[in-house]
Amino acid sequence: MTRLVMKFGGTSVGNLERIKRVAKRVGVEVARGHEVIVVVSAMSGKTNELVGWVGETGPLHDAREYDAVVSSGENVTAGLLALVLQHNGIDARSWQGWQVPVRTTSAHGSARIEDIPTDNLATKFGEGMQVAVVAGFQGISPEGRITTLGRGGSDTTAVAFAAAFGAERCDIYTDVDGVYTTDPRVSAKARRIDRIAFEEMLELASLGAKVLQTRSVELAMRYDVRLRVLSSFEEMDENAGTLVCREEDIVESKVVSGxxxxxxxxxxxxxxxxxxxxxxxxxxxxxxxxxxxxxxxxxxxxxxxxxxxxxxxxxxxxxxxxxxxxxxxxxxxxxxxxxxxxxxxxxxxxxxxxxxxxxxxxxxxxxxxxxxxxxxxxxxxxxxxxxxxxxxxxxxxxxxxxxxxxxxxxx
Missing domain, CATH: 3.30.2130.10 (VC0802-like)
Structure with missing residues (x-):
């Protein structure tokens, strides 16, 4: 069976109804014969709420406890999605960063992923698990403390899992239906791009385009992980979204892409x-x-x-x-x-x-x-x-x- 990584951002899992919609999308991929790893963010607004609570405790705080609090939003989403998938008859379970484990550096608030051993998830897939719902944005330090990966950390988590497990593709579901030639809010003529090279996407992300986080594109380019950016609010289509891939996979490139x-x-x-x-x-x-x-x-x-x-x-x-x-x-x-x-x-x-x-x-x-x-x-x-x-x-x-x-x- 092939493996697929699906990542859903905060707006895609903003409430229980949206989580149920996500579960249906995951179910379609399970029916196609994939073993699925789903990486989820916290519900929209929850991380900011948790950060605010930490701030109210005092102007100075322990960065390790900050990570323990702020990472909890993803844990809630992962547990709820696993419950909905189980209700739909799919063998699923949630995984927190330390359970996988996602091994990171000790830089709390901006940790880097160093290793993702595949043994624990592979064993469960072998026992019949169909979907692993992973809490994004988090890992565990060498000292055994919870860490967070910084802004866009769930995108980075998803790409890292796709690389570690040799996934066929990593689908990033957001509130937009792909990568555009420019911000559609600025130019009404902006057009969705069908395919874009890793190098182009990396430049666009670093220069202000906010569809993908720079670190996630760097990781995808390094390990040749095919990324697809698509909307979680539109009907599923094999040709939907934008595929971020090697330059060699694009037949003819425009002089300027974006x-x-x-x-x-x-x-x-x-x-x-x-x-x-x-x-x-x-x-x-x-x-x-x-x-x-x-x-x-x-x-x-x-x-x-x-x-x-x-x-x-x-x-x-x-x-x-x-x-x-x-x-x-x-x-x-x-x-x-x-x-x-x-x-x-x-x-x-x-x-x-x-x-x-x-x-x-x-x-x-x-x-x-x-x-x-x-x-x-x-x-x-x-x-x-x-x-x-x-x-x-x-x-x-x-x-x-x-x-x-x-x-x-x-x-």
């Missing part, structure tokens, strides 16, 4: 920095120590031994970055005349594996933006993406202009 954007960006510039070897390390080392995630970096051509250094960062990390830069200036490691911050910028990107073999993508992108009066502040490129930093007020206009320029509405 337009991604992130509004929560800021731009920071160190004015008149000494242009000397080691200056970049002196700047970005302290930023890393403060946990500041830096993305786009531009250094101007030096003049009279001085230069300007510009970089982008998440807007909520600006205070940390200021603290780091004030520290290096006070300590004498980096001497700059001024620190300029623009917190009203956005990052817009075009992504496509077809860029590897097509010239003129950047020219078309810049021309499309210029025709609508959108000024570009910073540009970065890679083999399959081009990103620009622009004024945030032009975000939707830029996305729509690029979507039209590359004709992404066409199949």
């Amino acid at each position: 337009v991604a954007f992130s509004r929560d960006e800021a731009q920071m510039t160190l004015v008149s920095v000494a242009d000397r070897p080691g200056i970049s390390a002196a700047i970005f080392g302290p930023l890393a120590e403060e946990g500041v995630v830096v993305d786009m970096i531009v250094q101007n051509i030096g003049e009279d031994g001085r230069t300007d250094m510009t970089f982008s960062l998440p807007v909520d990390m600006v205070p940390r970055a200021r603290r780091a830069m004030d520290g290096v200036k006070a300590g004498g490691e980096v001497n700059f005349r001024d620190l300029l911050v623009d917190s009203e910028v956005a990052k817009v990107s075009v992504v496509g594996i077809g860029m590897r073999s097509h010239a003129g993508v950047a020219a078309k992108m810049f021309r499309a933006l210029s025709e609508f009066g959108v000024n570009i502040k910073v540009i970065t490129t890679s083999e399959i993406k081009i990103s620009v930093l622009i004024d945030r007020k032009f975000t939707e206009l830029a996305v729509q202009a690029l979507h039209d320029a590359f004709e992404l509405q066409k199949a």
Whole structure:
């Protein structure tokens, strides 16, 4: 029998009626002859409620107990789904992270999966179990304490199980019916993509597309796990959703597959920095120590031994970055005349594996933006993406202009 992993997010299991609908979907796959591993999230809103309760206990708390509380939402969902499946005549049982076990690092709140032994579940499947309902987002540390995997942890759990058990596919059920060429709320012309390469999906996820969590796509690419993104609120169809797969499994790729954007960006510039070897390390080392995630970096051509250094960062990390830069200036490691911050910028990107073999993508992108009066502040490129930093007020206009320029509405 082939194995299939199905993952259901918080909105898909938001109440008992939706859990019953999920059970019917699982039942269809069981009837097709699959041994099914279902990974579930907490009901929508429950994790935030649990986090709030922890916060009310006091400003400081034990991270180990935080994980013990916050992970309980998934346990409730797993137990309820197992009960409904049993009521439907399907041999199912729930599994918490420590029972599998999902072995993780000790970083509470942001643990990483290190190993998923298959013996316990394989034994139960051999004894007749048809469905294993696994609580996502959680595992167990080497010290024997419950851990949680951080944002999007249930997606990562699902992909990890698919890799460990050699699953035929990992289906990620959400409240959208697949991956789109851009956010449909921004462009009415956005089109669902039938197939997309791992590399493209990874870029889109890291650049602002919120359909899949970046870590889960990284894991799927590393272990060649075929992912399918589809809606839990639409009728089941073999051709539904978007398949995330190897580039070789796509017959012909468009030059650009999608337009991604992130509004929560800021731009920071160190004015008149000494242009000397080691200056970049002196700047970005302290930023890393403060946990500041830096993305786009531009250094101007030096003049009279001085230069300007510009970089982008998440807007909520600006205070940390200021603290780091004030520290290096006070300590004498980096001497700059001024620190300029623009917190009203956005990052817009075009992504496509077809860029590897097509010239003129950047020219078309810049021309499309210029025709609508959108000024570009910073540009970065890679083999399959081009990103620009622009004024945030032009975000939707830029996305729509690029979507039209590359004709992404066409199949």
